[in-house]
Amino acid sequence: MIKLKNVTKTYKRGADDEVVALDDVSLEVAKGEFVFIVGPSGSGKSTFMKLLTREQVPDSGEIWVAGKDLTSLRSWKIPALRREIGYVFQDFKLLPNKSVAENVAFALEVIGKGRREIERRVPEVLELVGLEGKAKAMPHELSGGQQQRVSVARAFVNSPRILLCDEPTGNLDPSTSVGIMKLLDRINRTGATVVMATHDQHIVDSMRRRVIELENGAVVRDQSRGVYGYAG
Amino acid sequence: MSARWRYIIQESGKGLRRNPLMTVAVILSITVSLTLLGATLLLRDQIDLATDDWVDQVEVSIFLCDGTTCPPITDEQRDTLRSDLEEQPVVEEVIFESKDEAYERFTELFKDQPNLLEIVEPDILPASFRVSLVDPDEFLVIAQQFEAYPGVEDIVDQREILTQFLNFTRIVRNGALAVAVIQLAAAALLIGNTILMSAFARREQTAIMKLVGASNWYIRLPFLMEAVITGILGALVSWGLLYGVVPRVTEGLSREVLLMPFIGVQEVIAAGPPLLLAGFGIAAISSIVALWFFQDS
Numbered sequence A: 001m002i003k004l005k006n007v008t009k010t011y012k013r014g015a016d017d018e019v020v021a022l023d024d025v026s027l028e029v030a031k032g033e034f035v036f037i038v039g040p041s042g043s044g045k046s047t048f049m050k051l052l053t054r055e056q057v058p059d060s061g062e063i064w065v066a067g068k069d070l071t072s073l074r075s076w077k078i079p080a081l082r083r084e085i086g087y088v089f090q091d092f093k094l095l096p097n098k099s100v101a102e103n104v105a106f107a108l109e110v111i112g113k114g115r116r117e118i119e120r121r122v123p124e125v126l127e128l129v130g131l132e133g134k135a136k137a138m139p140h141e142l143s144g145g146q147q148q149r150v151s152v153a154r155a156f157v158n159s160p161r162i163l164l165c166d167e168p169t170g171n172l173d174p175s176t177s178v179g180i181m182k183l184l185d186r187i188n189r190t191g192a193t194v195v196m197a198t199h200d201q202h203i204v205d206s207m208r209r210r211v212i213e214l215e216n217g218a219v220v221r222d223q224s225r226g227v228y229g230y231a232g
Numbered sequence B: 001m002s003a004r005w006r007y008i009i010q011e012s013g014k015g016l017r018r019n020p021l022m023t024v025a026v027i028l029s030i031t032v033s034l035t036l037l038g039a040t041l042l043l044r045d046q047i048d049l050a051t052d053d054w055v056d057q058v059e060v061s062i063f064l065c066d067g068t069t070c071p072p073i074t075d076e077q078r079d080t081l082r083s084d085l086e087e088q089p090v091v092e093e094v095i096f097e098s099k100d101e102a103y104e105r106f107t108e109l110f111k112d113q114p115n116l117l118e119i120v121e122p123d124i125l126p127a128s129f130r131v132s133l134v135d136p137d138e139f140l141v142i143a144q145q146f147e148a149y150p151g152v153e154d155i156v157d158q159r160e161i162l163t164q165f166l167n168f169t170r171i172v173r174n175g176a177l178a179v180a181v182i183q184l185a186a187a188a189l190l191i192g193n194t195i196l197m198s199a200f201a202r203r204e205q206t207a208i209m210k211l212v213g214a215s216n217w218y219i220r221l222p223f224l225m226e227a228v229i230t231g232i233l234g235a236l237v238s239w240g241l242l243y244g245v246v247p248r249v250t251e252g253l254s255r256e257v258l259l260m261p262f263i264g265v266q267e268v269i270a271a272g273p274p275l276l277l278a279g280f281g282i283a284a285i286s287s288i289v290a291l292w293f294f295q296d297s
Helices: A045-052 A075-082 A100-109 A115-128 A144-156 A174-189 A201-207 B003-018 B020-052 B075-087 B099-109 B114-119 B136-146 B158-201 B203-211 B216-256 B265-270 B272-296
Strands: A002-012 A018-029 A034-038 A060-065 A085-088 A162-166 A193-198 A210-215 A218-223 B060-064 B091-097 B128-133 B152-157
Touching: A002 A045, A018 A045, A018 A060, A018 A210, A018 A218, A034 A045, A034 A174, A034 A201, A045 A060, A045 A162, A045 A193, A075 A085, A085 A144, A100 A115, A100 A144, A115 A144, A115 A174, A144 A174, A162 A174, A174 A193, A174 A201, B003 B020, B003 B158, B003 B216, B020 B158, B020 B216, B020 B265, B020 B272, B060 B075, B060 B136, B075 B091, B075 B128, B075 B136, B091 B099, B128 B136, B136 B152, B152 B158, B158 B203, B158 B216, B158 B272, B203 B216, B216 B265, B216 B272, B265 B272
Parallel strands: A034 A193, A034 A210, A085 A162, A162 A193
Antiparallel strands: A002 A018, A002 A060, A210 A218, B060 B128, B060 B152, B091 B128
């Protein structure tokens, strides 16, 4: 589903000042996997996510996502790629002037889905994330955990094959985070591949899923059923 | 209407209402520039209309005596004049215009000015030879050779009159065009800036749209529509201004300046489509360029 081969990405900060965000990274994520990307700030997690959605292009190496070769992908085909990917942000990024249902429906409207499909799909996905009674609520009326559920619903409403979550529990307290993780696990069980960048040690330790650790842009650990830090 | 188009129209409406003063400023700026542009278009029409009958058809008129200021020309004198004209190598073509034909042409040219037609009797207009030259600059050759011929009342280089008229109108037109171009550039920058502000105000929404896979055109179209609406509104206002003002002015002028035909409502109406096209074009181009910068940043 996701494959990186010798991917290097550097950012220029000045004329002679370069920062290596990813350094010769090669890895593969199979269909239906649940993967944590861990590592300190600046280790390359964000760059990794941005490369998968083609917000950034690598300096060298090859990237395949959902069967598409991103290094040769024409820019007009990027929207089609992103329809295969759901994206959950740390800060939810809900539109404040739209209700819960409208926020979720928005993701379908702007890719040209018909009204009938929207009317069928939005309540379905709100039920999946446990917000069936909140369709008409505005984002500011919701708790952080509920807002993140809306964000997950929006990411998943188009049934993407991949769900990318960038620190989805970063702004939530531990008990709320557990609820979000249960939700992501449920979505993963429907067959979607989930890639989650996180700092949250408790969550990684309790989930016991594959862990890829980045440090200074390099993969320093790739462990199935891993924990946040080195075990023992 | 499909959900897509409803969304696009709603969003462009939101953009226009977000900053109404700015929207008005943009429309006014387009109006000013397009009114000037329209004025230059109409001025060109006016020049064409006024010169249509003169240019190319006749370079030199040799008016013949009809007895008012000099003894009338005899048939014999006229035939001699004609054959001498035709033998002259600088002459390309000689056309005789009788008094009746002169009046006919006159009535055709000034058919919109009945008061002028009333005071001009068919008898007043002189018969003439209308002479076109191989090289219009050879006028003096003709003037010197034929002014002393019996029965010739006057020899007039129509180009001379025309050149003065054309030079004057050209200066006015080019001046207006230059100001119009500067104003259009200002309007284009204003549109671009407004669209950038609009795009910036909606950057979060745009970021989400990009990430869920909305196509680039779907993201840009509301902004483009927003600009195009202001462009077309500006064009319509300028068209209305020209429609309200120009026919009145030319009507007034035609009462003062009797010997020149003037443009009327018809020409102003015809100037509408090019103005709309210009308003549409300037808005579309400047907003596309602005969005291009926005997406790159």
